[in-house]
Amino acid sequence: MRFLFKTDYEDDIKLVPHSGYIVSYGILLAFLLIAPFVLSSYLVSQLVFVCIYATVGVGLMILTGFTGQASLGHAAFLAIGAYTAAYLQQFNVPFPVYFLAGGLLTGVVGALVGFPALRLTGIYLVIATISFAFIVEEILARWETVTHGNEGMRVKTLSLFGQAVPQNGPTFYYLCLAILILTIVGTLNLLRSPTGRAFVAIRDSETAARSMGVNVSLYKVKSFAISAAITGLAGVLFAHKLSFISPEMFTLQLSIEFIIVILIGGTFSLHGAVLGAIFLVMIDPFLTYLKDDLPGIIAGIAATFGADSITAGKIHGNVAAIASANGLKGAIYGVIIVLFVLFEPLGLYGRWLKIKLFFQLFPLYKRATFKRQKIYVKSERNR
Amino acid sequence: MLDFVQQLVSGIALGCVYGLIALGFVLIYKATEVVNFAQGDLMMLGGFFAFTFIGMLGLNYWLGFAGAVAAMALFGMLAERVVVRPILGYPQFSIIMATIGLGYFLRSVVGMIWGTDDFKIETPFSDGVLRIGSLVLAYDKLSVIAATIILCALLYLFFNRTTLGTAMRASSENMLAAYYMGIPVKRVVSIVWAIAAAVATAAGVLLAPITFIHSNVGLVLGLKAFPAAVLGGFGSIPGAVVGGVLIGVIESMAGFYLPQGWKDVAPYIVLLVVLLLKPEGLFGVHMRKKV
Numbered sequence: 113m114r115f116l117f118k119t120d121y122e123d124d125i126k127l128v129p130h131s132g133y134i135v136s137y138g139i140l141l142a143f144l145l146i147a148p149f150v151l152s153s154y155l156v157s158q159l160v161f162v163c164i165y166a167t168v169g170v171g172l173m174i175l176t177g178f179t180g181q182a183s184l185g186h187a188a189f190l191a192i193g194a195y196t197a198a199y200l201q202q203f204n205v206p207f208p209v210y211f212l213a214g215g216l217l218t219g220v221v222g223a224l225v226g227f228p229a230l231r232l233t234g235i236y237l238v239i240a241t242i243s244f245a246f247i248v249e250e251i252l253a254r255w256e257t258v259t260h261g262n263e264g265m266r267v268k269t270l271s272l273f274g275q276a277v278p279q280n281g282p283t284f285y286y287l288c289l290a291i292l293i294l295t296i297v298g299t300l301n302l303l304r305s306p307t308g309r310a311f312v313a314i315r316d317s318e319t320a321a322r323s324m325g326v327n328v329s330l331y332k333v334k335s336f337a338i339s340a341a342i343t344g345l346a347g348v349l350f351a352h353k354l355s356f357i358s359p360e361m362f363t364l365q366l367s368i369e370f371i372i373v374i375l376i377g378g379t380f381s382l383h384g385a386v387l388g389a390i391f392l393v394m395i396d397p398f399l400t401y402l403k404d405d406l407p408g409i410i411a412g413i414a415a416t417f418g419a420d421s422i423t424a425g426k427i428h429g430n431v432a433a434i435a436s437a438n439g440l441k442g443a444i445y446g447v448i449i450v451l452f453v454l455f456e457p458l459g460l461y462g463r464w465l466k467i468k469l470f471f472q473l474f475p476l477y478k479r480a481t482f483k484r485q486k487i488y489v490k491s492e493r494n495r
Numbered sequence: 496m497l498d499f500v501q502q503l504v505s506g507i508a509l510g511c512v513y514g515l516i517a518l519g520f521v522l523i524y525k526a527t528e529v530v531n532f533a534q535g536d537l538m539m540l541g542g543f544f545a546f547t548f549i550g551m552l553g554l555n556y557w558l559g560f561a562g563a564v565a566a567m568a569l570f571g572m573l574a575e576r577v578v579v580r581p582i583l584g585y586p587q588f589s590i591i592m593a594t595i596g597l598g599y600f601l602r603s604v605v606g607m608i609w610g611t612d613d614f615k616i617e618t619p620f621s622d623g624v625l626r627i628g629s630l631v632l633a634y635d636k637l638s639v640i641a642a643t644i645i646l647c648a649l650l651y652l653f654f655n656r657t658t659l660g661t662a663m664r665a666s667s668e669n670m671l672a673a674y675y676m677g678i679p680v681k682r683v684v685s686i687v688w689a690i691a692a693a694v695a696t697a698a699g700v701l702l703a704p705i706t707f708i709h710s711n712v713g714l715v716l717g718l719k720a721f722p723a724a725v726l727g728g729f730g731s732i733p734g735a736v737v738g739g740v741l742i743g744v745i746e747s748m749a750g751f752y753l754p755q756g757w758k759d760v761a762p763y764i765v766l767l768v769v770l771l772l773k774p775e776g777l778f779g780v781h782m783r784k785k786v
Contacts (some may be wrong), residue, residue: 243763446600
């Protein structure tokens with residue numbers, strides 16, 4: 113194992129703590145770059161969704177993971193980005209302009225939401241952001257001169273420097289990947305800057321941050337604005353990927369999916385945003401797999417344990433019926449959320465850290481290292 | 496004028512349903528500082544239990560009602576034991592997510608078992624109407640209003656007059672201190688969940704004649720009940736009902752007097768305004784900050 117000796121503050125905030133990071137992320141990047149040549153077009157398309165969801169995840173992570181402000185309204189920010197792109201595109205505005213405009217506008221709206229949110233904490237903030245999302249959804253459905261209401265808007269194929277970039281081609285994938293990487297690197301830099309440190313201070317203890325001279329309200333609004341802006345940028349890509357947007361795509365359900373991304377990935381890490389996005393996008397292919405293959409597998413297992421052909425057939429039928437039932441995806445989401453909250457609050461990235469530590473300390477590893485401590489809560493009401 | 500009164504009464508009836516769900520939020524919040532996002536789904540599940548007992552097994556209405564309430568009380572305890580107890584005391588965000596997960600699960604499973612159609616429960620109040628002059632009031636709406644008043648009064652007395660109620664308030668203020676004073680905090684929490692699930696079931700059954708029950712009704716109504724609970728100030732039982740009634744009346748008035756589309760948003764706009772002006776809600780107690 114490697115020991116890192118940090119002797120001053122500069123060591124503590126280095127972007128690349130040691131050369132191993134460059135090697136491992138370089139290999140990952142190489143794999144991602146050759147992906148369109150190796151993988152099927154379906155998987156590449158899923159990777160594009162991973163990139164978009166991960167970008168939103170990074171945005172939400174800044175707000176929820178690093179500033180500690182929960183939000184269930186991020187679908188609205190995504191919608192604002194997407195609609196800005198679709199609207200500006202009608203006037204032949206070039207992609208870079210409406211891409212940045214989408215981010216900027218969403219950032220401004222985010223700051224506007226951030227101001228009233230200053231006085232709210234915990235559950236009140238969650239409910240306020242839900243209300244905001246509902247209001248945005250309704251505005252999108254009613255403001256027909258701009259958004260075409262419930263009919264939805266068609267989004268033209270993206271064109272970059274005069275070249276058409278179809279949403280299923282490899283170029284679009286590279287574009288999304290580039291934006292994801294830029295967002296991640298930008299966020300990493302943000303987090304090691306005074307602003308990012310202030311965010312984390314606010315998350316850990318608002319009172320302590322205030323007494324250290326952090327302007328809590330300013331940084332909360334900043335966090336909202338940055339988070340919204342990143343989500344808006346992802347929204348532009350989202351609109352292009354789907355090539356059609358309508359208000360009923362940006363519901364509470366989508367906001368909850370974003371929360372699932374950061375929760376399952378790991379709430380306090382940027383790795384978590386990416387891992388969570390991979391998880392969320394891959395659950396659909398996994399369900400298809402369940403529908404197609406699982407009944408056969410289970411019937412096969414039953415047959416090896418001595419079930420006769422009629423019983424095996426019955427088992428096959430029952431499993432197939434359950435696997436293709438309508439609500440299965442929701443049930444799986446539900447169970448997964450509950451299990452992660454109960455058993456792995458640090459998410460997939462936390463699990464990875466535990467596995468890594470296990471191998472690093474191999475004979476000395478103690479299970480109790482990560483044991484949850486009992487917490488007794490005092491009222492948050494007089495916080 | 497007549498239209499106005501008619502809208503007012505149906506708004507109040509609808510608001511009482513929101514209030515009943517909000518009561519569930521408030522009960523749990525008051526006793527454990529946990530916000531249960533699955534409250535609406537507990538209501539939906541209660542409605543389906545009652546539908547099974549009354550509509551499918553053909554039990555007497557009151558018997559079925561009681562059966563559903565009892566079954567849901569047990570279910571509430573189970574949900575508390577499995578989902579909430581392991582993370583009691585952890586940040587609110589974890590618990591919110593866990594209950595959102597629980598809600599997701601319930602909605603999907605109910606959809607898989609009972610299907611996604613609309614269901615209706617026949618009640619003794621289904622058909623009759625009360626006529627006062629030219630004003631027509633349906634019994635099912637009046638029954639909701641009456642039940643809400645009774646439940647609210649009972650719960651208020653329970654919290655303020657009984658030992659168990661005091662124990663619940665104590666354990667929400669400071670769990671560890673309550674534990675040291677000999678309050679069985681775990682049992683208290685499980686009883687609260689049972690009561691909340693029972694109240695939710697009552698709401699679901701009373702609601703069944705007004706809006707049909709289907710697997711998503713909990714989500715729809717639960718999200719309306721949030722503004723109700725917040726408006727009244729989370730943690731205040733009369734506040735929840737008043738908030739619910741306000742939301743119901745606002746919604747029904749907005750649906751009648753304002754252009755289409757305002758009906759669904761008006762409660763949330765009012766909520767945001769209230770949160771801006773008075774973040775602790777109308778009946779909320781403003782606590783002093785202690786460092």
